[in-house]
Amino acid sequence: MKDRIHRLLAKMRSSIPGRAGTTPPSAGRQQESEIRQVSDTAFMAAAYRALETRHRHALFQDPLAAKVAGEQGERIIGHLPRRAFLGGWSVVIRTRIIDDFIGLAVDEGVDTVLNLGAGLDTRPYRLELPAELRWIEVDYPHVVDLKEARLAGETARCRLERIGLDLTDTGARRTLLKDVAASSKKILVLTEAVTPYLAQPAVASLGADLLAQTFVQYWLVDYFSPSSYEYRRRSGMSRMMKNAPFLFEPADYFGFFSKVGWTPRETRYFAEEGEKLRRPAPFPLPVRLVMRVMTMLASPTRREQMKQYAGFVLFEPARPPGDHLKALKSR
Numbered sequence: 001m002k003d004r005i006h007r008l009l010a011k012m013r014s015s016i017p018g019r020a021g022t023t024p025p026s027a028g029r030q031q032e033s034e035i036r037q038v039s040d041t042a043f044m045a046a047a048y049r050a051l052e053t054r055h056r057h058a059l060f061q062d063p064l065a066a067k068v069a070g071e072q073g074e075r076i077i078g079h080l081p082r083r084a085f086l087g088g089w090s091v092v093i094r095t096r097i098i099d100d101f102i103g104l105a106v107d108e109g110v111d112t113v114l115n116l117g118a119g120l121d122t123r124p125y126r127l128e129l130p131a132e133l134r135w136i137e138v139d140y141p142h143v144v145d146l147k148e149a150r151l152a153g154e155t156a157r158c159r160l161e162r163i164g165l166d167l168t169d170t171g172a173r174r175t176l177l178k179d180v181a182a183s184s185k186k187i188l189v190l191t192e193a194v195t196p197y198l199a200q201p202a203v204a205s206l207g208a209d210l211l212a213q214t215f216v217q218y219w220l221v222d223y224f225s226p227s228s229y230e231y232r233r234r235s236g237m238s239r240m241m242k243n244a245p246f247l248f249e250p251a252d253y254f255g256f257f258s259k260v261g262w263t264p265r266e267t268r269y270f271a272e273e274g275e276k277l278r279r280p281a282p283f284p285l286p287v288r289l290v291m292r293v294m295t296m297l298a299s300p301t302r303r304e305q306m307k308q309y310a311g312f313v314l315f316e317p318a319r320p321p322g323d324h325l326k327a328l329k330s331r
């Protein structure tokens with residue numbers, strides 16, 4: 001009996017993010033992933049947004065999500081274990097965080113949103129945006145072609161352009177950034193669930209290229225804590241996503257971005273945002289109970305770490321103040 005209780009507790013602990021456990025919950029279960037390449041993750045994200053749109057208390061409406069995700073999206077999320085992205089919870093929460101950040105940036109005068117690795121995101125169709133806002137989506141050419149076909153006949157709320165490009169093609173990326181910057185005054189760059197799939201030098205190189213463009217004022221980037229890397233491996237997520245592995249796992253996330261020249265202006269964590277939105281992470285009841293006890297027993301630092309497991313960061317360039325205004329005047 002005692003042994004059984006021990007085994008049960010070990011299993012629960014291993015299902016808790018931010019906690020080093022011993023028994024991977026998926027050990028022994030060999031499920032084939034429907035994700036065959038990184039671009040398939042775009043279908044996964046859109047399918048989770050479609051699912052949320054049908055939720056009784058949906059946190060947003062994305063009426064075109066089901067159309068772009070199609071059967072492929074449904075199949076992909078149908079084959080993922082329930083714990084994957086906590087059943088899409090992290091996709092839902094990050095959507096709300098990014099929607100808010102975009103609203104703030106537009107209020108602060110951003111005239112261009114450059115969405116790198118835009119996948120099947122449909123924000124230009126569903127957000128209240130100024131008609132004159134320029135919105136540029138970039139992804140692999142085959143993703144862009146498919147999206148164009150699926151959204152033919154739909155009307156975006158702002159000036160929308162799409163460009164097919166491999167973001168790791170440095171020459172093509174630099175040309176694109178120069179072109180965009182030449183006709184914009186204040187740019188927000190969004191990389192939503194994209195940097196995790198790029199190797200560390202590729203993220204550093206992208207960050208440096210963005211910094212080189214004075215008119216890029218904001219960069220929105222995923223945050224993952226080191227304990228989340230560990231959880232992905234332990235929970236079997238890495239195995240399920242073996243064809244689209246996370247390659248970006250800096251030991252010191254904020255130190256990495258600081259070295260590349262980016263300063264966080266605001267960080268929002270999924271757990272805190274989920275609480276605010278009355279949509280906490282949907283862990284099974286026994287896991288929630290264990291987590292509650294662990295939270296009560298944890299030190300304040302550890303409690304903070306548990307809350308700050310993953311999120312989204314609005315970065316600003318660490319440039320001398322006034323650089324942007326000087327560049328504007330010299331145009």
Ligand SMILES: C[S@@+](CC[C@H](N)C(=O)[O-])C[C@H]1O[C@@H](n2cnc3c(N)ncnc32)[C@H](O)[C@@H]1O
Nearest residue numbers: 039041042045117118119140166167168192193
């Ligand atoms: C998880 S999806 C996110 C899509 C979208 N941002 C969203 O949140 O719905 C990752 C996206 O990054 C794109 N991507 C990854 N590496 C890329 C690269 N080297 N060049 C262009 N796109 C890339 C994939 O094609 C995919 O659309």
